[in-house]
């Protein structure tokens with residue numbers, strides 16, 4: 001079994017202009033994070049776990065592909081993308097295809113069949129099986145995995161891969177109890193995902209969506225929620241307060257023959273921590 005080091009990005013929220021709907025310079029945040037990741041050695045896969053385009057647009061997706069694709073090409077490593085609640089399946093597919101691209105940008109994923117326009121897919125990277133799920137529910141912030149994807153996931157996991165599997169999806173199947181806004185917008189059928197991965201070769205579940213780092217388990221499998229690129233959610237504001245600040249972050253996911261580690265990197269940004277929005281959350 002080989003070692004795998006994954007640069008895990010999420011929530012780039014790009015648009016054609018580069019600015020998200022809150023006025024944050026999302027393109028610069030991504031550029032800054034990728035620039036600061038350049039000195040991390042031996043990255044062998046880049047993952048972007050959804051909310052790629054803030055407005056679901058082709059232009060937003062293309063801006064991310066241009067930047068992350070350049071990073072992947074310079075290192076000769078594959079790049080994997082999945083949808084988030086801000087994305088739209090049509091434009092996502094137009095730009096990313098299955099979402100599993102080689103270092104040269106060529107599509108090397110095997111997409112789910114018979115699931116409408118849902119964008120789940122699988123590929124194998126140096127013995128590690130990479131599975132993307134599509135938890136997008138159009139018009140909703142929360143997420144759900146369809147029965148078609150769950151059945152497909154069970155069939156993919158029926159046979160183990162040489163170095164095991166990782167599952168990438170936008171909506172975390174975990175939440176912090178004391179911050180109820182999370183459970184209202186996370187993966188609503190986490191128990192179904194737990195049953196599908198339990199006792200299989202899944203070594204990590206990689207998510208985004210919360211714009212903060214969080215490590216937990218699901219059915220005994222490590223779950224990593226990676227920091228957001230565009231903003232960081234600041235939970236020091238208290239359980240009823242939703243506060244976001246600037247400051248791009250990314251995760252480093254390390255899989256070794258002995259286990260795993262998750263690490264959060266923060267981009268060098270002299271203006272990190274500037275408040276973007278803050279409001280009192282209403283009753284759910």
Ligand SMILES: [Fe+2]
Pocket residue numbers: 011013051084209210211228
């Ligand atoms: Fe997001």
Ligand SMILES: [Fe+2]
Pocket residue numbers: 051084085086170208209210
């Ligand atoms: Fe999201």
